[in-house]
Amino acid sequence: MQIQAPDIGVDKAIVAEILVKVGDHVAVEDSLLVLESDKAAVEVPSTAAGIVKSILVQQGDEVTEGVALIELESESAVEAPAKEALKSEVPKAEAQTVEVAIQAQVAPAATASQVIDVKVPDIGVEKALVAEVLVKVGDEIEAEQSIVVVESDKATVEVPSSIAGVVETIQIKEGDSVKEGVVLIQVKTTVAAPVASEVQPTPVEAAVPVSATTGEIEITVPDLGVEKALVSEILVSVGDYVEAQQSLCVVESDKASVEVPSASAGIVKAIHVSLNQEVRQGIALATIEVSGLAAAQAVPKAQPTVAATATTTVAKPQPAVASQTASAQPEKLSKEQEIANAKVYAGPAVRKLARELGVVLGQVKASGEHGRVIKEDVFAHVKTRLTAPQAAPTVQAAPVASGLPSLPDFTAFGGGEVKAMTRLQQVSVPQLSLNNFIPQVTQFDLADITELEAWRGELKDGFKKQGLSLTILAFIAKAVAHLLKEEPYFAGHLADDQKSVLLRNEIHMGIAVATPDGLTVPVLRNPDQKSIKQIAAELAELSQKARDRKLSPKDLQGANFTITSLGSIGGTAFTPLVNWPQVAILGISPATMQPVWNGKDFDPRLMLPLSLSYDHRVINGADAARFTNKLTKLLKDIRNLLL
Structure with missing residues (x-):
C-alpha cells in the first residue's frame, strides 16, 4: 500500500526530512517524513503498520495533497510467507505442534x-x-x-x-x-x-531457525565527531529484544560519553565489541535480527500456555536480567528537562531521539523552518559536546570558543545592551572561526571590462524583455568556471593527511548573497556547462530564494569555489575569507573609470578590482598571480572562452 501526502492546509510543500529508510518496521502513527511550507512544518504519520518497501520522494521534492510518499508492505503480507517458511523448517512430526502455537498467538477465539x-x-x-x-x-x-x-x-x-x-x-x-x-x-x-487452550502439546525439542523468516542488519559506530573512542559500557546482551533508537552501548572519548542507539527494532543476535575496546566510525557493534514475527514472539508474559511453549522453541525470550537493568538505569533527562523539551518546537521523532541521547532541546541550535529542531540539529549538538574542550575549574575568566578571553565589565563606562545576532550570523560564527587555521594570502589585480560592459549594455534590454536581469556577475562566473577547469587546484581541497589534495570532478560555485539576516552562500551548479543566459537566470533565482529564506539545505552544499561581490556598495579592494574546506575565494569590488596608458596617451577604461584569497598550503603565490592574470584576459575579451 502507498502512504500519500495528506491535506496540510497549503497547496504544496517541500519534503524537509525523511525519517525512515527502506526495511524499517513502522507502526500506525509513526512519523514517516516532514513536510514544510512557508507557513508550517508537519510530520506525516503512517496510516498503517508494515515494513517500508520503497521511498517515493527525496528530500527537497515539492509535493501536493495525494502524492504518493512511501510504499509499505503490510504486516500480514510479511507474516504469511514467514509462517509457511517456519512450518517448512520443522520436521513433519512437529509441524502440527508449531501450527497450533502460531494459531494460538495469531487467531483470537x-x-x-x-x-x-x-x-x-x-x-x-x-x-x-x-x-x-x-x-x-x-x-x-x-x-x-x-x-x-x-x-x-x-x-x-x-x-x-x-x-x-x-x-x-x-x-x-x-x-x-x-x-x-x-x-x-x-x-x-x-x-x-485470546483463549488459553487446554491442549498441552509436547514442546518441540529442536530450535526452529528464525533466520529463514527474518533479515539481519549490522549496527555500526556512527560519526561521533572524534577519530576514536572506547566502549565504556554494553547495555544489551545476546537474545535481548531492543526497540528502534534504544541505546546499545556507551562510548567515551576524552571529551564526553555518548550512548549509541540501534537503528531498528529486533533481537540482538551478536555483539561484536567488548568493554574498553577502541572503536571508530564504521566498526560493527552488533547484529540485529529484524522481523515483524520476531518482534511479536519477543513479547514476554501474558501469553496462553501453548503459545508460550512454542515461542521458546523459536526465539530466546528476553532475560529478566535485561528488564531489571533497564528499569534500574537512571533517566537521562530530569522531569524539569522533559518539561523544558516539551516547550521546544520539534516533532515526536526528534523528541524521542533527544530522550535517548539525553539532549536538552533548548540548548540545540534549530535549523528547521520557523525555528524547528530537526534530527540533524540534535546530532550536531551531540558532536559538538564530544569535541568541545571541557571547561577548566577556575575562577578567572575562561576563554570562549574563539580563544579570546571573556569581555571585561563595562559598567563603570556607561554599560551597554546585549543584542542577539540573527540566527544566520550565529550559525556562521563556527564556520568563520575555522579561518584562524588557514594560512591565507590575498592577490589583487585589475580587469579591463570596458568592452564587456558595452556588450552587456547591448544585451540587457533583450534579457529584460524575457524577465531576466543580466549582471556582470554572470560573465565573471562563466569566466571563472572556465578557468577552474584549467587550474583544478583552485577548486580542490586539502586532504586530511595534509599531504595530498582532493581534486573535484565537477565545478559547484558558491555565490555570496547579502540578506537582511546576514550573508548566505547558495551554490550555482556546473556553471562551466551552462550558457551566460542560464547562469543569469539561476543567479536571479538563488538570490531571490535567499532573500525570501526559501533556500533548502541542498542549495547551500557542495561548493568548491566561492565568488563574493560588493556590487555597487563601494570600496576599492578587500580580503575575503577562504570558506573551509575550499582553498580559494574571489572578491569583486565596484568597477570604476580609470586612466590607462596605451603607450601614447591615457584612455578612460572601466577597471574591475579583483581580490583572490587562497590557502597558501595548497596554492603558491605564483599560481595565484597566474590565475588572476588569466582571468583579467578572459574578462577583457570574453571571446577567449571560445578558443
Missing part, C-alpha cells in the same frame, strides 16, 4: 468491548485551539479518520483517531484550548480476547 480514550498527539506546539469537531456521538469511525481540527499560530492540523470503533463521548468543544495528552473523544471498540 473471542472478542470483548472496550472504551478507549483518543488523546491529542504531539502536534509540535504547546497548545492549540479546537477549530472544528468532525464527528458526533454514535458515529462509527475508522482508524486514521480525522476527528477534530486544531489550530495554532503555526499550522492547522486534522487529528486522526488512533483506533476504529463507535464514538462513545466527545470530551471537547469548538474553541477549547488543548495540548498534548488531552482526551478528545472516547471510542467503544472491539478487541481480541
Whole structure:
C-alpha cells in the first residue's frame, strides 16, 4: 500500500526530512517524513503498520495533497510467507505442534468491548485551539479518520483517531484550548480476547531457525565527531529484544560519553565489541535480527500456555536480567528537562531521539523552518559536546570558543545592551572561526571590462524583455568556471593527511548573497556547462530564494569555489575569507573609470578590482598571480572562452 501526502492546509510543500529508510518496521502513527511550507512544518504519520518497501520522494521534492510518499508492505503480507517458511523448517512430526502455537498467538477465539480514550498527539506546539469537531456521538469511525481540527499560530492540523470503533463521548468543544495528552473523544471498540487452550502439546525439542523468516542488519559506530573512542559500557546482551533508537552501548572519548542507539527494532543476535575496546566510525557493534514475527514472539508474559511453549522453541525470550537493568538505569533527562523539551518546537521523532541521547532541546541550535529542531540539529549538538574542550575549574575568566578571553565589565563606562545576532550570523560564527587555521594570502589585480560592459549594455534590454536581469556577475562566473577547469587546484581541497589534495570532478560555485539576516552562500551548479543566459537566470533565482529564506539545505552544499561581490556598495579592494574546506575565494569590488596608458596617451577604461584569497598550503603565490592574470584576459575579451 502507498502512504500519500495528506491535506496540510497549503497547496504544496517541500519534503524537509525523511525519517525512515527502506526495511524499517513502522507502526500506525509513526512519523514517516516532514513536510514544510512557508507557513508550517508537519510530520506525516503512517496510516498503517508494515515494513517500508520503497521511498517515493527525496528530500527537497515539492509535493501536493495525494502524492504518493512511501510504499509499505503490510504486516500480514510479511507474516504469511514467514509462517509457511517456519512450518517448512520443522520436521513433519512437529509441524502440527508449531501450527497450533502460531494459531494460538495469531487467531483470537473471542472478542470483548472496550472504551478507549483518543488523546491529542504531539502536534509540535504547546497548545492549540479546537477549530472544528468532525464527528458526533454514535458515529462509527475508522482508524486514521480525522476527528477534530486544531489550530495554532503555526499550522492547522486534522487529528486522526488512533483506533476504529463507535464514538462513545466527545470530551471537547469548538474553541477549547488543548495540548498534548488531552482526551478528545472516547471510542467503544472491539478487541481480541485470546483463549488459553487446554491442549498441552509436547514442546518441540529442536530450535526452529528464525533466520529463514527474518533479515539481519549490522549496527555500526556512527560519526561521533572524534577519530576514536572506547566502549565504556554494553547495555544489551545476546537474545535481548531492543526497540528502534534504544541505546546499545556507551562510548567515551576524552571529551564526553555518548550512548549509541540501534537503528531498528529486533533481537540482538551478536555483539561484536567488548568493554574498553577502541572503536571508530564504521566498526560493527552488533547484529540485529529484524522481523515483524520476531518482534511479536519477543513479547514476554501474558501469553496462553501453548503459545508460550512454542515461542521458546523459536526465539530466546528476553532475560529478566535485561528488564531489571533497564528499569534500574537512571533517566537521562530530569522531569524539569522533559518539561523544558516539551516547550521546544520539534516533532515526536526528534523528541524521542533527544530522550535517548539525553539532549536538552533548548540548548540545540534549530535549523528547521520557523525555528524547528530537526534530527540533524540534535546530532550536531551531540558532536559538538564530544569535541568541545571541557571547561577548566577556575575562577578567572575562561576563554570562549574563539580563544579570546571573556569581555571585561563595562559598567563603570556607561554599560551597554546585549543584542542577539540573527540566527544566520550565529550559525556562521563556527564556520568563520575555522579561518584562524588557514594560512591565507590575498592577490589583487585589475580587469579591463570596458568592452564587456558595452556588450552587456547591448544585451540587457533583450534579457529584460524575457524577465531576466543580466549582471556582470554572470560573465565573471562563466569566466571563472572556465578557468577552474584549467587550474583544478583552485577548486580542490586539502586532504586530511595534509599531504595530498582532493581534486573535484565537477565545478559547484558558491555565490555570496547579502540578506537582511546576514550573508548566505547558495551554490550555482556546473556553471562551466551552462550558457551566460542560464547562469543569469539561476543567479536571479538563488538570490531571490535567499532573500525570501526559501533556500533548502541542498542549495547551500557542495561548493568548491566561492565568488563574493560588493556590487555597487563601494570600496576599492578587500580580503575575503577562504570558506573551509575550499582553498580559494574571489572578491569583486565596484568597477570604476580609470586612466590607462596605451603607450601614447591615457584612455578612460572601466577597471574591475579583483581580490583572490587562497590557502597558501595548497596554492603558491605564483599560481595565484597566474590565475588572476588569466582571468583579467578572459574578462577583457570574453571571446577567449571560445578558443
